[in-house]
Amino acid sequence: MILTEFDYVRPVGLDEAxxxxxxxxxxxxLAGGQTLLPDLRAGADRAGLLVDIRRLAELRGITRGTDGAGLRIGALTTLAELSADPLVLAGAPELAAAARANGDPQxxxxxxxxxxxxxxxxxxxLPVAAIAADARVELAGPGGRSTVTAEExxxxxxxxGTVVTALLVPxxxxxAAFEKTADRATRYPVCATAVRVTPDGPRIAVTGATARPLRLRGVEDRLRGGPYxxxxxxxxxxxxxxELFVPGRGTSAEYLGHLAGVLTxxxxxxxxxxx
Known part of the structure; x- marks a missing residue:
């Protein structure tokens, strides 16, 4: 049962949404609803109107980017689809692994x-893998389309008033790779790390152990040139x-820093x- 009241509408196109x-x-x-709906049920979040975009086909699918090299991942692509797509497995394996690490099959x-x-x-x-991948998030809003870095x-x-429309991935x-230690009850990461090895050195990002998903430029600088x-x-x-590492239930900053290092x-x- 959802204890909060709201209106509901299913638009036929992105402009209407x-x-x-x-x-x-x-x-x-409302997209997958895996975060919003539990929060509404628990009274931890509120909504005056749910705009259900789940049937907007223009926001689905995984294709080559406009440069022919990167990937464009539609925002309504499911995590299951993302984890198994051949283009993602070949060109962005950290994203496939991050999607596969989420929750359970449902x-x-x-x-x-x-x-x-x-x-x-x-x-x-997914955010930490997107940061390590140097991805950009595409948004649609009243002023048109725009992109921001995954880190931003x-x-x-x-x-x-904006909608995430796609993830653009070089x-x-x-x-590239992803590693995670999960909380056994929630499957959220106690700590997760994602890396890409580039000619300029590694890109490294961490979540769970930190207040938000972060790119660790200091670690990257210390490892530039190897060895890893x-x-x-x-x-x-x-x-x-x-202080970069935020203690949670039963953990300390020292433990989380060490765990992040091991996973990286x-x-x-x-x-x-x-x-």
């Missing part, structure tokens, strides 16, 4: 890429400020092996 969001106070986007079959990126207040898996989106979220080949051994990675993480070392080893 944007008009409804702009013209209705408290309007919220969550992955209903949850969407856009919803996972926009699940503010929760440490979900993780910090600020979607502006009011191709990396297979030199476990000892080197752990040393790079020990040099990070302890595993991810870098996997990325190098796949490459």
């Amino acid at each position: 944007l008009t409804l969001l702009a013209g209705t106070r408290g309007a919220r986007v 969550v992955r079959n209903l949850g969407t890429a856009g919803g996972n990126l926009a699940a503010g207040g929760r440490a979900t898996d 989106f993780a910090a600020a979220g979607a502006p009011a 191709a990396a080949g297979r030199s 051994t476990t000892d080197a990675v752990l040393a790079a993480f020990r040099a990070e400020p302890r 070392a595993r991810a870098l080893a996997r990325a190098q092996a796949l490459a």
